[in-house]
Amino acid sequence: MKFSGLPQQSLLVIAGPTGAGKSQLAIELAEYLGAEIVGADSQQVYRHFDIGTAKPSAQLLSRVPHHLISCLEPMEECTAARYAALADEAIADIHSRGKQVILVGGTGLYLRALLHGLAAFPPVDLLLRRQLEAWASKVGAEVLHRRLREVDAVTAARLPEGDSLRVIRALEIFEQTGKPASAHWREHRFQEERYAYGYFLLSPERAWLYEAINQRVEQMFEAGLLAEVEGLLRMGFRHAPGMKSVGYREALEVLDGKLSEAKARTLVAQNTRHYAKRQLTWFRKEERAERIPSPYGAEVLLKRLQARFS
Numbered sequence: 171m172k173f174s175g176l177p178q179q180s181l182l183v184i185a186g187p188t189g190a191g192k193s194q195l196a197i198e199l200a201e202y203l204g205a206e207i208v209g210a211d212s213q214q215v216y217r218h219f220d221i222g223t224a225k226p227s228a229q230l231l232s233r234v235p236h237h238l239i240s241c242l243e244p245m246e247e248c249t250a251a252r253y254a255a256l257a258d259e260a261i262a263d264i265h266s267r268g269k270q271v272i273l274v275g276g277t278g279l280y281l282r283a284l285l286h287g288l289a290a291f292p293p294v295d296l297l298l299r300r301q302l303e304a305w306a307s308k309v310g311a312e313v314l315h316r317r318l319r320e321v322d323a324v325t326a327a328r329l330p331e332g333d334s335l336r337v338i339r340a341l342e343i344f345e346q347t348g349k350p351a352s353a354h355w356r357e358h359r360f361q362e363e364r365y366a367y368g369y370f371l372l373s374p375e376r377a378w379l380y381e382a383i384n385q386r387v388e389q390m391f392e393a394g395l396l397a398e399v400e401g402l403l404r405m406g407f408r409h410a411p412g413m414k415s416v417g418y419r420e421a422l423e424v425l426d427g428k429l430s431e432a433k434a435r436t437l438v439a440q441n442t443r444h445y446a447k448r449q450l451t452w453f454r455k456e457e458r459a460e461r462i463p464s465p466y467g468a469e470v471l472l473k474r475l476q477a478r479f480s
Contacts, residue, residue, distance in 0.1 A: 179265055181365050182475075184274045185210070185281060185453060186372030187446040189382040191466075193226045195372070196274040198468035200234040203272075206264045208257055209238040210275025210284070213415050215253070216244050218405065221390050221398045222417035237264070244402070244410040250283035257284050261365075273367075278452040287364055289354040292346045294339075302338045302345075317341065322350030328448055330441075332414055370471060371459040378464060380443050387417075387439040395421050396431070416441045 182205070184196050196207050209215070213223040217240045225231075225239060237260035242248055257273075257280075264271050275281065306314045311331050318337050319326040325340045343351040374382070399421040402410070412418055420438045423429040429437070453459060460474065 179366065181261070181285075181367040182270065182272045183281065183285070183367050183369040184272060184372065184471075185278070185369065185456075185459065186276060186374075187379060187449040187453075188224070188276050188442060189379055189386055189446060190276075190372040190374050191382075191464075192274050192276065192372060193224075193230065195466065195468065195471070196272050197226070197230055197234050199471055200272050202468050202472060203270050205270035205272045206235040206237065208260050208264070208271055208273050209236065210253075210257070210273055210277050210280045211239075212248060212253075212277040212280060213412055214239050214275075215242045215248050216240070216246075216410070216412045217242065218244055218402060218407070219398075219410075219412040219418070221393050221395045222415070222421065223412070224386060224390070244405075244407045244412060247411060250279050251288055253277075253280045254283040254288070276449055278449065278456075282456075285364060285367060285369075291343055291351070291354060295342060295346060298342055298345060299338065302341055306334055306338060311337075314338070314341075322352055324352035325350060328452065330416075330445070330448075332419060335411065335414070367458075368475065369456060369459040370474065371453050371456065371461050372464070372466060373461040374464040379446060383442050383446060384439050387435060387442060390417060390438075391431070391435055396424060399425060416445055 182199070182203075184192050184199070186192050199205070200207055211223065213219060214225050215238055216223070219225075220240075226236070231239065238253075238256055241256065261271050273281070273284070311334055314334060314337055315326060315329070315331040318329070318340055321344045322340055326337075329336050329340065331337075340351045343349075343354065347354070395417065399413075399418060402408075402413070402418075403422075403425070407413065408422075413422060417438050420429060420434040420441070424431050424434045462470065462474070
């Protein structure tokens, strides 16, 4: 089943929560369309962070050209602005070769930054950041997150307690402007679109999604998540941004003797399900997104595309 009606300079976006099957679907669709894939995942951009980020296997990656997977060193920071700049370069390159772009991932902020641009946040104030970091070290992540809930409940609901880097950035924005970061985003949401795009949101049944997440977590541990984290520690990446993400921080606690492996498996599954809920909450606000209930496949999306662009 071939389809050529999609405007070549537009983007085809496949988004959804972790565990929904985005990567497999995107690869199937790319093979139909002769397209290339640009990732939109805040953790898969890092080299060496493979098992815990559920990167597509080498076999899957070999089937279709992928961009923005394993493109940064582990200690580099990848802001939404930097991601958008890297994605712009990849998209321009793909379009210059006459290929269609499929944008796939679950990091809603990255997708929004690329498709609509970024809100006008103030630049980092290094003195203020150091003060907040020192305070965070003194009082701990729970108190830091509680402060964010007091001044910006919307952003606090989106950020997990352990994501101190982004919690501190949100507090910086509030201290600098007197206005919560979520208010800046609300004011920005109607900015002109940077690309023409079709946005498809995978929306599996909650029970199916949670079971898929539970199975994925077991597979990660069986595939050697703990050994991967041991290797990352030997390479000096204990304080890399990726180590704060779900899966890695629990594995680190196992290696530090703070958690049993059995308890870590339970926590990773639980925390991943919570993360998926936050993703679903975020994506519900994407008014242009067309929901695709499961079961879904490349042919289902092709029929939707034919209806839209024929």
